[in-house]
Amino acid sequence: MKHFFLLHVVVLALFGSLCEGKVMMEYIGATGVPVTFDAVPIDGDIDFNFILSFAIDADSSGKAQNGIFSPYWITSLTPGSVAAIKEEHPNVKVLASLSGWSLGDKVLAWYNPKDPQKWISNAFSSLQSIVTTYHLDGIDIDYEKFPKHGNNTFAYCIGELLTLLKNQSVITVTSIAPYHLTTQPYIDLYNAYSDVIDYVNYQFYTDKVRTAKGYLEAFKLRTTQFDLEKVLPSYEINGRGIQGDAFFDALNLLEVSGFHVNGVMIFSADAGSTNGYYYEKKSQQFLLNSTRL
Ligand SMILES: *[C@@H]1O[C@H](CO)[C@@H](O)[C@H](O)[C@H]1NC(C)=O
Ligand SMILES: *[C@@H]1O[C@H](CO)[C@@H](O)[C@H](O)[C@H]1NC(C)=O
Ligand SMILES: *[C@@H]1O[C@H](CO)[C@@H](O)[C@H](O)[C@H]1NC(C)=O
Numbered sequence: 001m002k003h004f005f006l007l008h009v010v011v012l013a014l015f016g017s018l019c020e021g022k023v024m025m026e027y028i029g030a031t032g033v034p035v036t037f038d039a040v041p042i043d044g045d046i047d048f049n050f051i052l053s054f055a056i057d058a059d060s061s062g063k064a065q066n067g068i069f070s071p072y073w074i075t076s077l078t079p080g081s082v083a084a085i086k087e088e089h090p091n092v093k094v095l096a097s098l099s100g101w102s103l104g105d106k107v108l109a110w111y112n113p114k115d116p117q118k119w120i121s122n123a124f125s126s127l128q129s130i131v132t133t134y135h136l137d138g139i140d141i142d143y144e145k146f147p148k149h150g151n152n153t154f155a156y157c158i159g160e161l162l163t164l165l166k167n168q169s170v171i172t173v174t175s176i177a178p179y180h181l182t183t184q185p186y187i188d189l190y191n192a193y194s195d196v197i198d199y200v201n202y203q204f205y206t207d208k209v210r211t212a213k214g215y216l217e218a219f220k221l222r223t224t225q226f227d228l229e230k231v232l233p234s235y236e237i238n239g240r241g242i243q244g245d246a247f248f249d250a251l252n253l254l255e256v257s258g259f260h261v262n263g264v265m266i267f268s269a270d271a272g273s274t275n276g277y278y279y280e281k282k283s284q285q286f287l288l289n290s291t292r293l
Pocket of ligand 2: 167168169194
């Protein structure tokens with residue numbers, strides 16, 4: 001009886017992991033193109049996450065506000081349009097990404113707040129307000145520049161912020177977006193707070209590998225720095241790194257090399273709108289195909 005029960009649990013667990021939802025992460029709204037959610041193809045069997053780009057701790061001139069974030073994504077992505085896309089597709093979640101590279105021509109950077117507790121509490125309440133207004137589900141972290149000297153408060157402030165947002169049930173999903181020059185501060189964050197981090201949207205296109213074989217090597221390296229099952233392969237439309245169908249050759253090579261491709265991150269829907277969302281469609285098809293294997 002006991003053995004039968006155990007076997008039952010194992011079979012259920014295996015079945016559960018095989019059917020586990022594949023995830024799409026797509027940045028949207030960063031480049032000034034008046035993009036909309038409803039133009040993007042969304043498969044009902046994919047856990048589809050839009051990432052609004054960006055919420056920024058700065059006033060409109062780029063001056064830091066001690067943790068008080070404001071939305072700077074394209075204004076066509078309204079609170080009403082978030083509600084509408086989630087109503088139409090129950091599998092859609094919407095996140096806001098923090099910071100990004102620049103606001104206008106002002107390059108943004110993490111700064112060490114004088115009073116980390118104050119920064120965390122300002123960030124918590126301003127993001128809680130944005131999450132409520134826009135009906136959001138989560139937060140992505142995309143700081144791309146860090147001070148060279150001094151104490152790095154990034155891991156502590158961001159880790160505590162995500163912990164608090166999740167603990168207070170403000171959000172349910174989080175991701176982080178390191179790139180090749182910023183892996184160390186993100187490793188520090190991840191090592192201390194991996195419990196509250198769901199996905200690693202590592203920006204593989206910054207590694208500038210152009211072949212499937214190169215992509216496999218980059219994936220091997222990055223999945224040793226962060227947990228294997230949380231790292232998503234990524235693609236930049238009209239961008240850097242691997243381009244065109246070679247990306248799907250890379251995903252196939254990852255699978256045949258024993259990596260389980262749990263999802264795909266794409267930057268961004270703004271660019272996808274110029275080619276009929278080819279990469280969004282084909283990525284979701286790939287994920288569904290690999291679920292059935
Ligand atoms: C930097 O860290 C050291 C050691 O933890 C601490 O004593 C010091 O007060 C910190 N400085 C600032 C400016 O936070
Ligand atoms: C929040 O933290 C408290 C205290 O550690 C814990 O009991 C509770 O389960 C947490 N809630 C969530 C939603 O994580
Ligand atoms: C998915 O599978 C179908 C049927 O085998 C195949 O024609 C298609 O090329 C596959 N698509 C991707 C993106 O792997």
